[in-house]
Amino acid sequence: MSGHFMFDGRPVPFEAGQTILEAARAAGHYIPHLCWHPDFPPHGSCKLCMVKVGGRHVSSCALEAKEGMEVESNTPEMNGERRALLQMLFVEGNHFCPSCEKSGNCQLQAQAYELEMTSARFDHFFPVRPVDASHPDILLDFNRCIFCELCVRASRDVDGKSVFALTNRGIHKHLVVNAESGQLGDTDFSADDLAANICPVGVILHKRVGFEVPIGERTYDEVPISVVSMRDKGSKP
Numbered sequence: 001m002s003g004h005f006m007f008d009g010r011p012v013p014f015e016a017g018q019t020i021l022e023a024a025r026a027a028g029h030y031i032p033h034l035c036w037h038p039d040f041p042p043h044g045s046c047k048l049c050m051v052k053v054g055g056r057h058v059s060s061c062a063l064e065a066k067e068g069m070e071v072e073s074n075t076p077e078m079n080g081e082r083r084a085l086l087q088m089l090f091v092e093g094n095h096f097c098p099s100c101e102k103s104g105n106c107q108l109q110a111q112a113y114e115l116e117m118t119s120a121r122f123d124h125f126f127p128v129r130p131v132d133a134s135h136p137d138i139l140l141d142f143n144r145c146i147f148c149e150l151c152v153r154a155s156r157d158v159d160g161k162s163v164f165a166l167t168n169r170g171i172h173k174h175l176v177v178n179a180e181s182g183q184l185g186d187t188d189f190s191a192d193d194l195a196a197n198i199c200p201v202g203v204i205l206h207k208r209v210g211f212e213v214p215i216g217e218r219t220y221d222e223v224p225i226s227v228v229s230m231r232d233k234g235s236k237p
Contacts, residue, residue, distance in 0.1 A: 005069035014065035021049055021060040024073070030226040031073055032082055032111055034200055035148035036061040040157070046089075046148060048082050048111065057081070079115055086112050087121040092171070094126065094143035095201075101210040102202030104218025108146060110225035129174065134185030137207055144202040145175045151204060155195035163189045175203070 004011045007024055014023035019042060021031050033049040036042065042062040049060045052072040060073070072078060089095075089108060097103050111117075132140040147166060152175075155163040163184070167176050179186040190196065196204055215221065219228060 003065075003067035005065050005067065005071060007071045008074050012065075012071075018065050019061055020051060020053075020058075020063050020065050020069070020071055023065045024060070024071075025230070028230065029073070030230050031060050032114060032226075033061060034107055034111065034146065035150065037150055037153075037198070040150070040153050043149060043153075046085070046146065048085055050078065050081065052078060082111075083115045083117050084121070086115060086117050087119075089146050090117075090120050091122045091124045092127070093145060094124075094129065100144070100202050101205055102144070104213075104215050104221045106202055106220070107200035107225060108144075110220035110228075113220070114225050125171065127171075127174075132177070132182075132184050134183040135187075135189060136185070137191040138184060138189065138196055139205045139207055140177070140184055141203055141205065142175055146201055147173060147175070148200060150198045150200065151175075151195045154198045155189075155193065159193045159195055161188060161193065161195075163187050163193075163195060 002013065002015050004013050005020070005023070006012070007027070007029055012023055012027045012029065018026070021033065021036060024031055031049050031051065033046065035044070035046040036049060042059070044059040044062045047059060050057050051060045053063065053069055060071070086108070090112070095108065097106070097109050100106065103109060129142040131142070149166060152164045152166060155161050162178055165176050165178055166173060168174060176182060177184050177187060191206060196206070
């Protein structure tokens with residue numbers, strides 16, 4: 001079964017089983033997102049991909065497209081809500097873009113530019129989070145985790161190692177390494193694992209390559225994330 005729904009006033013075709021986000025992307029329409037990845041089932045944790053359908057806010061990565069739906073996405077209201085979500089993500093962790101090794105390649109930073117976020121707005125939590133340099137090839141900086149669970153899912157479902165997990169709830173929620181010591185160096189984690197190369201922010205960093213590409217020449221420094229995402233929609237978020 002296939003059909004069409006209206007996306008910001010324009011008809012978008014869909015195939016049976018496609019979500020709103022998938023169908024919109026296939027038709028060339030960008031919806032901001034962070035935790036969604038084409039290789040994994042919808043997760044719906046970041047809520048950045050929310051759209052309005054029938055007066056309700058829903059996660060476009062998780063809701064299947066239906067005939068006759070009227071979807072609002074690129075509107076001042078929805079972008080304002082997404083901007084507020086980004087502002088909360090920035091203050092819940094320790095994100096200092098000018099000094100971050102991931103700057104220019106960070107999807108959180110790129111989304112902030114995309115949605116014209118100019119300030120943090122809320123008070124910073126400044127959580128106490130560790131840095132783990134125990135692995136010979138990988139540095140973990142837990143300060144930047146946004147709980148997208150991409151590393152958790154990649155390590156469990158693709159790498160078959162289950163190196164990472166999230167523990168606790170609310171403001172106490174944090175990423176942990178599944179080792180008795182809690183150290184990445186005491187696991188069989190490899191720099192070639194999918195989990196080592198999927199983090200959208202600056203938590204999982206490869207050692208000795210941090211500034212091989214100068215800031216100013218990185219993925220999102222000159223090209224907006226919406227353009228990069230749609231250009232590479234067959235292989236990237």
